[in-house]
Amino acid sequence: MDEKEEKDKKQISRRNLLKGAGLVAGGVALSTTLPPLATEAFAKPTSRTSVGEPTFEVYDTDVLVIGSGLAGINAALTSFAEGANVLIADKGPFKASGGAGMNWGVIVRFLINNPQITYDFAINASYGMVNQKLCRAIVNNWMDIKMDQMLVNRGMTAFFRNPDGTMYIQEKPVGGAKVLYNYFPRHDQDEIVKQGIKVVDRTMITDLFVQDGKCIGAMGLNITTGTFRVFRAKAVVGCGGPAPWNYGWITVAPVSINSPDNTGDLDAIAYNHGCGLIDTEFVENDAMNIYPEGLAATCNGGFAADALEYRYLCDKDGVYWLRDIPMSQMNRGRFSQEIAKRVLEGKGSPNGGVYLDLRDPKAYESLFEREVYSRNVKAYKERFDIDVKGMMMEVALEQYESQGHPIIDETGATEIPGLYFGVGGGTRGARFPSTSGGTINGAIIAGKNAVKYAQNAPKIKKINWKPVHDEFNRIHALRTKKVAKPLAPHEVRHAIQRACFKALGPIKNGKTIAEAIKELERIKKYDLPRMALRNDTKQYNVEWQQAIENYYMVDLSLANCKSSLFREESRGTHFRTDFPKMDNDKWLCNVAVKKVNDKMVVEKRPIVWSEYPPAKVKEMLEKGLK
Amino acid sequence: MQVTIKKYDPTKDAEPYNKTYEVPWKKHMTVLEAIMYVHENHEPVGFDYSCRGRVCGRCSMMVNGEPAMACFTHIKNQANTLEPLRGFPVIRDFIVDKSKTHDAMGRILNRIIEKPITDREKILAPMDPELYKKINGIEWCCRCLSCQAACPVINEKKDQEKFIGPAGIVSTALRYYDPFDEGDRVTEAVQNGLFECIMCGRCNKACPADEIDHLKIYAELRKAAKDRGLKPKPRKA
Numbered sequence: 007m008d009e010k011e012e013k014d015k016k017q018i019s020r021r022n023l024l025k026g027a028g029l030v031a032g033g034v035a036l037s038t039t040l041p042p043l044a045t046e047a048f049a050k051p052t053s054r055t056s057v058g059e060p061t062f063e064v065y066d067t068d069v070l071v072i073g074s075g076l077a078g079i080n081a082a083l084t085s086f087a088e089g090a091n092v093l094i095a096d097k098g099p100f101k102a103s104g105g106a107g108m109n110w111g112v113i114v115r116f117l118i119n120n121p122q123i124t125y126d127f128a129i130n131a132s133y134g135m136v137n138q139k140l141c142r143a144i145v146n147n148w149m150d151i152k153m154d155q156m157l158v159n160r161g162m163t164a165f166f167r168n169p170d171g172t173m174y175i176q177e178k179p180v181g182g183a184k185v186l187y188n189y190f191p192r193h194d195q196d197e198i199v200k201q202g203i204k205v206v207d208r209t210m211i212t213d214l215f216v217q218d219g220k221c222i223g224a225m226g227l228n229i230t231t232g233t234f235r236v237f238r239a240k241a242v243v244g245c246g247g248p249a250p251w252n253y254g255w256i257t258v259a260p261v262s263i264n265s266p267d268n269t270g271d272l273d274a275i276a277y278n279h280g281c282g283l284i285d286t287e288f289v290e291n292d293a294m295n296i297y298p299e300g301l302a303a304t305c306n307g308g309f310a311a312d313a314l315e316y317r318y319l320c321d322k323d324g325v326y327w328l329r330d331i332p333m334s335q336m337n338r339g340r341f342s343q344e345i346a347k348r349v350l351e352g353k354g355s356p357n358g359g360v361y362l363d364l365r366d367p368k369a370y371e372s373l374f375e376r377e378v379y380s381r382n383v384k385a386y387k388e389r390f391d392i393d394v395k396g397m398m399m400e401v402a403l404e405q406y407e408s409q410g411h412p413i414i415d416e417t418g419a420t421e422i423p424g425l426y427f428g429v430g431g432g433t434r435g436a437r438f439p440s441t442s443g444g445t446i447n448g449a450i451i452a453g454k455n456a457v458k459y460a461q462n463a464p465k466i467k468k469i470n471w472k473p474v475h476d477e478f479n480r481i482h483a484l485r486t487k488k489v490a491k492p493l494a495p496h497e498v499r500h501a502i503q504r505a506c507f508k509a510l511g512p513i514k515n516g517k518t519i520a521e522a523i524k525e526l527e528r529i530k531k532y533d534l535p536r537m538a539l540r541n542d543t544k545q546y547n548v549e550w551q552q553a554i555e556n557y558y559m560v561d562l563s564l565a566n567c568k569s570s571l572f573r574e575e576s577r578g579t580h581f582r583t584d585f586p587k588m589d590n591d592k593w594l595c596n597v598a599v600k601k602v603n604d605k606m607v608v609e610k611r612p613i614v615w616s617e618y619p620p621a622k623v624k625e626m627l628e629k630g631l632k
Numbered sequence: 633m634q635v636t637i638k639k640y641d642p643t644k645d646a647e648p649y650n651k652t653y654e655v656p657w658k659k660h661m662t663v664l665e666a667i668m669y670v671h672e673n674h675e676p677v678g679f680d681y682s683c684r685g686r687v688c689g690r691c692s693m694m695v696n697g698e699p700a701m702a703c704f705t706h707i708k709n710q711a712n713t714l715e716p717l718r719g720f721p722v723i724r725d726f727i728v729d730k731s732k733t734h735d736a737m738g739r740i741l742n743r744i745i746e747k748p749i750t751d752r753e754k755i756l757a758p759m760d761p762e763l764y765k766k767i768n769g770i771e772w773c774c775r776c777l778s779c780q781a782a783c784p785v786i787n788e789k790k791d792q793e794k795f796i797g798p799a800g801i802v803s804t805a806l807r808y809y810d811p812f813d814e815g816d817r818v819t820e821a822v823q824n825g826l827f828e829c830i831m832c833g834r835c836n837k838a839c840p841a842d843e844i845d846h847l848k849i850y851a852e853l854r855k856a857a858k859d860r861g862l863k864p865k866p867r868k869a
Contacts, residue, residue, distance in 0.1 A: 098682065098690075099680070099690060099730075101734065101738075101775065102682065102688045102689055102690050102774075102775070103682070104682075107682060107683075107688050107690075108682065108683040108685070108687045108688045109687045109688065109689070109771075109772065109773070109774045109775075110683075110685075110687045111771070152752065154752065154755055154756065155749065155750065155752055155755060158749055158755050158812070159748045159749055161741065161742065161743050163767050163771065163806060163809075163810045163812075164759060164764055164767045164768055164771070166768075167758075167759060167761070167764050167768075169761060170758070170761060171758045171759045171760055171761040171763075171764055172758045173756050173757075173758070175756075188768070188771070190771050192741075192775070193741070195738075196738040196741050196742055197742070199735075199738050200738075200739075200742045230723055230727075257665050257668060258662070258664050258665055258668050258681070258684060258703070259684055265682045265683065265688075266681070266682055267682065297660075298659075298660035298661075298662070299660075299665070300660070300661060300662030300664060300665045300684070300703070301662070301684060301685065301703075301704070302684075304683060304684040304685040305685065306683055306685035306686070306687040307683065307684045307685020307686060307687075307703065307704055308685065378687075381772075381842065381843065382685075384842060385686075385704070385842065389704065389705065389706055390660050390706050392660070494672075496671070496672050539676075540675060540676050541675070541676045543641050543643060543644060543724070544643065545641050545642065545643045545644075545678070545723065545724045546678045546723050546724040546725075546727045547676075547678070548671070548676060548677070548678060548679065548680075549676050
């Protein structure tokens with residue numbers, strides 16, 4: 007035992023002596039104690055002088071769910087129904103955080119007609135990248151739950167209806183499913199509170215608590231007042247959502263409909279603990295308005311053209327160049343790439359998009375079931391004096407979803423025992439076109455299996471608090487740091503976003519990706535250490551949160567770029583001009599990004615198959631392409 | 633353009649104070665863009681947003697004295713005053729604590745029902761289009777609480793009996809209209825001060841969801857209450 011470990015040991019015994027001195031806060035879920043004061047062994051000199059000794063709150067629960075979106079809701083309600091104590095740590099204000107915190111009417115595949123059709127469709131639509139065992143588990147669960155009934159019993163009142171009051175149901179024969187519109191997840195979030203699940207919101211998880219290779223909880227910052235929180239748990243379910251916040255910047259947001267909460271923290275944290283990430287080269291795009299800038303690329307504050315509206319898109323010369331394509335051959339992936347190609351050919355709008363012609367009454371009619379857009383017609387006129395029905399609206403490709411997450415198996419388990427992911431790498435691949443259903447059912451599976459793990463979780467004999475103290479010090483050092491020629495967190499953030507925007511669009515090429523990697527590595531080496539806050543308050547410090555997130559964003563952006571460069575072919579949403587063909591002989595595999603000896607390593611990983619071996623998948627894909 | 637922001641950090645300042653910043657105005661600029669400009673070019677601001685499209689409810693604040701969503705409100709080329717949303721405890725600058733009202737709304741919005749609904753024909757059954765319009769309208773409530781900030785009764789009237797405010801009544805209305813709810817929502821609305829409302833319509837003006845017709849909702853609930861003899865007797869002067 008070296009000297010440091012000896013001191014650790016003393017620290018633990020001192021903690022036991024101090025136990026009785028801990029505060030117990032009323033109202034907190036299970037137990038809240040004030041952990042011990044640090045000894046010299048833990049407190050680094052810098053933080054010791056500036057922020058004092060580490061103090062933190064400790065919560066204890068069976069299952070910790072991180073995030074409260076579609077995945078978090080379903081993981082939490084499932085674990086709770088299985089009899090576990092459940093606590094949700096939510097980064098934003100609960101019921102308004104992340105994508106599901108936007109109250110816009112989610113589209114949901116409520117009924118699977120034929121599981122085999124859906125399963126085959128998922129494999130095809132993911133371009134063979136989906137984990138077949140996981141996909142089978144998700145589809146089977148989907149069949150079991152009766153989605154419409156489940157959501158109505160959680161409080162949903164009325165899905166979208168036709169003018170005569172009948173239910174608006176869209177048949178998707180290719181996917182073997184029926185679709186409902188306007189599901190509002192806030193009812194589920196109200197249900198969470200009603201049932202007795204504890205929610206600790208405005209709390210961003212900054213690290214996992216990993217001991218002896220097992221996940222025993224997580225820790226992070228209470229953004230409201232700057233206190234540090236430790237969550238001990240027998241199992242953790244990560245439900246952090248996608249991370250397109252690195253994709254460009256237009257005045258208040260990236261070129262993405264997503265939420266500022268979704269900066270990929272959990273994926274980067276898991277990566278730093280040794281989890282492999284897969285599917286980081288795949289994202290999903292859609293065409294959204296880019297003017298006015300304050301409302302640019304917002305699903306709910308603007309207008310969009312997706313595969314449904316492709317016939318009303320025209321280029322800068324007024325040519326409706328997609329009209330001749332039959333609807334049966336149009337899908338979102340093709341749609342995005344056709345636009346990107348048109349822009350590359352020099353036929354795009356001044357801001358790198360094309361135009362949606364809402365002057366055509368049929369174009370407006372095609373928005374019928376998309377109230378989230380049509381409700382903005384009147385609002386644009388009244389609030390901004392913009393008449394969208396009398397103009398060509400400039401629309402550009404935004405990134406609404408990214409698929410890179412830690413590798414999970416068919417139980418939702420990651421490579422770290424005790425850590426599950428609601429949506430993990432391999433759930434969607436190069437495009438799994440029902441994000442809400444895949445997310446809901448994937449999270450239910452993860453929630454169930456997390457409880458099973460928690461029931462048999464290995465007993466922890468002794469807690470080593472050093473990682474908590476280290477993380478406390480790291481977080482506060484970021485807050486109080488003073489450097490020569492400082493960069494504000496938003497300046498570093500925008501540098502990351504600029505780099506990724508050039509490289510990670512719907513049409514990529516090796517040269518620009520390599521440049522982005524160089525720039526991101528420069529940011530990591532030179533800009534992150536220069537980052538300092540302009541105000542060191544602990545009270546709701548937006549800059550502090552941004553500074554912490556920037557570390558995760560750089561790591562995940564590097565994973566996005568390196569996997570994109572590594573995959574030397576085009577597949578689904580990943581399109582390379584220097585490798586424009588799909589190459590099933592070389593690339594019918596996942597690309598995994600792993601941290602090995604402190605370096606980011608990119609490697610091939612065989613697809614996980616059960617029913618269809620790779621040769622059969624290859625045949626399916628090539629037959630489908632003809 | 634001048635933008636005056638009411639700043640407050642309770643860990644440092646004795647009182648909130650106003651500070652004025654110069655911000656370059658542009659056509660179609662939003663309030664959120666102006667705040668972001670101040671944050672990035674002048675000094676850090678405590679503010680919150682997510683959707684940029686009036687559906688998450690996080691950026692509601694007072695814009696020149698009226699509640700509004702920063703993300704979806706045009707800022708005029710004039711001297712502008714931005715303050716935190718009226719009537720809520722301030723955490724810092726524009727960040728306020730809405731949890732008390734949000735919790736109350738959540739409790740009201742929980743459906744009261746004896747048994748789970750298992751008849752899928754009922755779930756997918758047609759609905760009177762007028763009823764659907766009312767229900768769907770309230771679904772677009774993003775819980776920004778602009779209505780609460782606009783309400784003169786809860787903010788200004790001194791001698792009011794307990795009034796939950798527009799957000800609570802609208803929440804009750806969703807379950808009143810919900811064909812599956814079995815609770816006595818009319819009594820609930822009356823107990824929560826339905827008749828304290830002065831029907832001024834300021835909540836409706838402040839609400840970012842055009843789909844919600846507040847005054848119609850109050851009128852229908854009041855009619856149902858009167859029909860059942862639940863209207864409280866006028867208080868003595």
